[in-house]
Amino acid sequence: MRSKYMIVGSSHAALEAATAIRLIDADGTLTLLTRDAHLPYSPTILPYVVSGRSQPDNVVLRDQAYFNDNAIVFVPGATVVSIDPAQSSLRLASGDTWRYDRLLIATGAAPMLPPVRGLTDVPFHVLRSLDDAINLRQAMGQARSAIVLGAGLIGMHTAENMAKADIAVTVVELQSHALAGYFEPRASAIIERTFARNGISMLMGQTLRSVERKGDGCLATLADGQTIAADLLLLCTGVKPNIGFLNGSGIEVDTGILVDDLMRTNLPNIWAAGDVAQARGFWGGKVINGILPNAVGQGRIAGLGMADDAGVTPFAGVVPLNTYSFFGQQAISVGRGSTGSGFEIEECGNEADGVYRHIVLKDGQLVGIATINDFIDAGIMWQLILRGTDLSPVKAEFIANPQLTGRRLMSQTWR
Amino acid sequence: MGKCFSTLQFHTSRCDGCGDCMTACAQAKANTDDQAYSRIHILPKTAGEVVELALCRQCADPICVMNCPSGALSKNGDTGVIDWAESKCVNCLLCTAGCAYAGIVYEAKVGHVAKCDLCDGDPACVKVCPSEAIEYRTAARIFNAYAGKEDMFCRGLSACHGCNSELLIRHTMRMVGPDSVVAAPPGCIPGMGTVGYNGQTGAKVPIFHSLLTNTATMLAGVKMQYNRVGRDVTAIALAGDGGTSDAGFQSVSGAAERNDPILFICVDNEGYMNTGMQSSGVTPYGSWTSTTPVGGQMQGKRTEAKNLPIIMTMHNCSYVATASTAFLEDYYAKLEKAIKVAKTGMAYLHVHAPCPTGWRFPSGITTEVCRMQVRTNFVALWEYDPENGLRFTHPVDRPEPVADYLKMIGKYRHLSEEQIAHIQRTVDEKITYLRQLTVMAATRHPASVH
Numbered sequence A: 001m002r003s004k005y006m007i008v009g010s011s012h013a014a015l016e017a018a019t020a021i022r023l024i025d026a027d028g029t030l031t032l033l034t035r036d037a038h039l040p041y042s043p044t045i046l047p048y049v050v051s052g053r054s055q056p057d058n059v060v061l062r063d064q065a066y067f068n069d070n071a072i073v074f075v076p077g078a079t080v081v082s083i084d085p086a087q088s089s090l091r092l093a094s095g096d097t098w099r100y101d102r103l104l105i106a107t108g109a110a111p112m113l114p115p116v117r118g119l120t121d122v123p124f125h126v127l128r129s130l131d132d133a134i135n136l137r138q139a140m141g142q143a144r145s146a147i148v149l150g151a152g153l154i155g156m157h158t159a160e161n162m163a164k165a166d167i168a169v170t171v172v173e174l175q176s177h178a179l180a181g182y183f184e185p186r187a188s189a190i191i192e193r194t195f196a197r198n199g200i201s202m203l204m205g206q207t208l209r210s211v212e213r214k215g216d217g218c219l220a221t222l223a224d225g226q227t228i229a230a231d232l233l234l235l236c237t238g239v240k241p242n243i244g245f246l247n248g249s250g251i252e253v254d255t256g257i258l259v260d261d262l263m264r265t266n267l268p269n270i271w272a273a274g275d276v277a278q279a280r281g282f283w284g285g286k287v288i289n290g291i292l293p294n295a296v297g298q299g300r301i302a303g304l305g306m307a308d309d310a311g312v313t314p315f316a317g318v319v320p321l322n323t324y325s326f327f328g329q330q331a332i333s334v335g336r337g338s339t340g341s342g343f344e345i346e347e348c349g350n351e352a353d354g355v356y357r358h359i360v361l362k363d364g365q366l367v368g369i370a371t372i373n374d375f376i377d378a379g380i381m382w383q384l385i386l387r388g389t390d391l392s393p394v395k396a397e398f399i400a401n402p403q404l405t406g407r408r409l410m411s412q413t414w415r
Numbered sequence B: 001m002g003k004c005f006s007t008l009q010f011h012t013s014r015c016d017g018c019g020d021c022m023t024a025c026a027q028a029k030a031n032t033d034d035q036a037y038s039r040i041h042i043l044p045k046t047a048g049e050v051v052e053l054a055l056c057r058q059c060a061d062p063i064c065v066m067n068c069p070s071g072a073l074s075k076n077g078d079t080g081v082i083d084w085a086e087s088k089c090v091n092c093l094l095c096t097a098g099c100a101y102a103g104i105v106y107e108a109k110v111g112h113v114a115k116c117d118l119c120d121g122d123p124a125c126v127k128v129c130p131s132e133a134i135e136y137r138t139a140a141r142i143f144n145a146y147a148g149k150e151d152m153f154c155r156g157l158s159a160c161h162g163c164n165s166e167l168l169i170r171h172t173m174r175m176v177g178p179d180s181v182v183a184a185p186p187g188c189i190p191g192m193g194t195v196g197y198n199g200q201t202g203a204k205v206p207i208f209h210s211l212l213t214n215t216a217t218m219l220a221g222v223k224m225q226y227n228r229v230g231r232d233v234t235a236i237a238l239a240g241d242g243g244t245s246d247a248g249f250q251s252v253s254g255a256a257e258r259n260d261p262i263l264f265i266c267v268d269n270e271g272y273m274n275t276g277m278q279s280s281g282v283t284p285y286g287s288w289t290s291t292t293p294v295g296g297q298m299q300g301k302r303t304e305a306k307n308l309p310i311i312m313t314m315h316n317c318s319y320v321a322t323a324s325t326a327f328l329e330d331y332y333a334k335l336e337k338a339i340k341v342a343k344t345g346m347a348y349l350h351v352h353a354p355c356p357t358g359w360r361f362p363s364g365i366t367t368e369v370c371r372m373q374v375r376t377n378f379v380a381l382w383e384y385d386p387e388n389g390l391r392f393t394h395p396v397d398r399p400e401p402v403a404d405y406l407k408m409i410g411k412y413r414h415l416s417e418e419q420i421a422h423i424q425r426t427v428d429e430k431i432t433y434l435r436q437l438t439v440m441a442a443t444r445h446p447a448s449v450h
């Protein structure tokens, strides 16, 4: 079997690349291989499947009709186990081999399991695939108590779902505050307090030393010696790129697959994009930032490059971004905090009424902005950072009202 | 062939920030006057700046859609609108991260993201805007209907840079189609090579180069012969204003009087532009031409242009209309009627063709000049038929000063204040006269009041 364009994965980076290829090349053979058994869906939707807000059969991003209309061969249940760049071929777990002219690796990431003693002996959950979500939802139906290890976005979101399902939840986090990747301690405090008020026990600066089986659940021992019994254990301690199958392929990897600004790997005719790719960081280095808009942006660049589009714009670099809803409130974070001297920090709002804003500027340019219950347009802030827009002429206005000032600035660029 | 869609256009220069659009939007979408519910966001001016706008642009290649993890957003292939499905949306706000213009935003009061849906093709904001700052542009319909049709002219017509006549005749003949015969009297249109050879150059349909004086009669005779042999063709004249209003007038007038079944299009560039820019009967007062020079004795043309389209309504034509290439939707509607009418009677279209070479303005602003002709009422867009009388098709109730139009054009550069005031007066008088005609038509035919 052979395909001019071969894409491994069927999530955001893969789907966007397929769209981009079809913009340029309407009929070059195009194949999507994915180890998942389902039609494409987003990992980001999974917390909503867990909560019941979204039905598993209603989260499909592309249906078979789309693939037919766009002459795309979609192959679910196809796990790639090795790649042979010399032969331009890859092998599936089923033993099938496929040949390709151009290959995109968009295999994303998988949950990283923490080094906790006894983990292999207890039942635990992770959340990355639709099947994970369905299993977790089912398990939650029986559970009265749960431990969520890791207070990142996935852990926090799922802990909220569990609390709303009347499960007694304990969140255990090694760092001193929740969502440390996106929010300053003051902002996290607002979020943590909301969680505590909703009956969730927030153990920050803590970790699991060991777990052991207890009935259908587990008994966990924390670093400080206290023990907690729980029916459910959910591990949300970060992710690692799915690159195991690249061993021996000669494709250069660090944490993830190393790519240039056009998402090309070190080998000809092989691209990588999304959570699996380690690309230019906006402020330097090669980084992975496992967020959806990043997968979309990189998938687009890879797809256009694979189809030889002359107009492809090189990747501007990873800028972290997150929009996070909790208990009906909104937290938005774009960019980063200050990392040394020369930064200007403007902080306002008050913790009592749960409104907060934190702006970081350097040399008149926006570096980062985070708000809680103070809506800002994430896309506009993202653009202001990426474009290095000079905010000095409107600095006071921007600090006073970033939403209005940002909208005005971007509207001006439209004409 | 790709597809085009209708869209909202915002003219910041006309917007005074009154916010009526936001109230209308909130009303239409949430039944309230609270502007927090509006999906169009007028951003008030700051000192020295203009009003800005945050509104969904219904992008062709929407990142909000690609960022949506729930499948709630999609680009509608029929309407072009980015549709939002409330039942699928999980309010993760990732769409807002994909938009650089705040076209989809979260408002705490609303409780979910919201975006413009163009009100199913009848936007509430447009209807209430007192200054025409928001327009609903539906020209895409034209592209969808006609872009796939064959161009009835070969490549390589050699009109001057910036001339809108080529645009006009290519559009026109696309709609008229292959079952047609074209008369082209001396003027710019044959001059640019439309009377070609063997379908390899110029027109791909039969075309003949009539005399300045006999176009309408000759065409009517050709049409008669086609009728006699039982072939249904559209007989169409593509003439200049000289070939229509001056030397050509007696034959045009005769054909109109007999209501001969032809479509006569006068492409009015206000003079004899291909033979050295001499003045014609429709050259406006004050214009510099090579026969109405600017010097010690003369300050451009001394007499008024004759109102040729109005004169044509005083004949027995079945249909008369004026048109501008800056308002192609208007033109297409009129052309459609004219083609039908010309099966049995005479249709006369008077289309304005500002001439960069002869009038001396930059070739890149022709369409802007056309637009200003209409926005100042220097050119009024109307249509007439004997049954319904005259009606405006694009009334301009708050016209811009005609001086703003005149200053775009070199042939008016010498005008004195008095001359400009005079032109403003005659424009006002002409529009008043036309208005009276529309009132007459309305009282005669109450049903056609517009």
Ligand SMILES: Cc1cc2nc3c(=O)[nH]c(=O)nc-3n(C[C@H](O)[C@H](O)[C@H](O)COP(=O)(O)OP(=O)(O)OC[C@H]3O[C@@H](n4cnc5c(N)ncnc54)[C@H](O)[C@@H]3O)c2cc1C
Pocket (backbone or CB within 6 Å): A008, A009, A010, A011, A012, A013, A014, A033, A034, A035, A036, A042, A043, A044, A045, A046, A047, A078, A079, A080, A081, A106, A107, A108, A109, A127, A128, A153, A154, A242, A245, A273, A274, A275, A276, A289, A290, A291, A292, A293, A295, A321, A322, A323, B092, B094
């Ligand atoms: C619960 C959860 C919530 C999230 N919430 C947010 C959020 O709010 N905002 C945000 O920006 N991001 C969020 N993310 C992250 C976001 O979903 C990812 O960044 C995004 O899905 C990355 O897309 P991707 O295409 O690179 O990879 P993935 O989505 O990981 O997809 C990888 C694809 O590759 C396939 N695959 C993997 N290995 C193989 C193999 N060997 N052979 C064949 N196929 C293979 C998989 O089946 C899958 O189709 C969340 C993630 C999770 C898990």
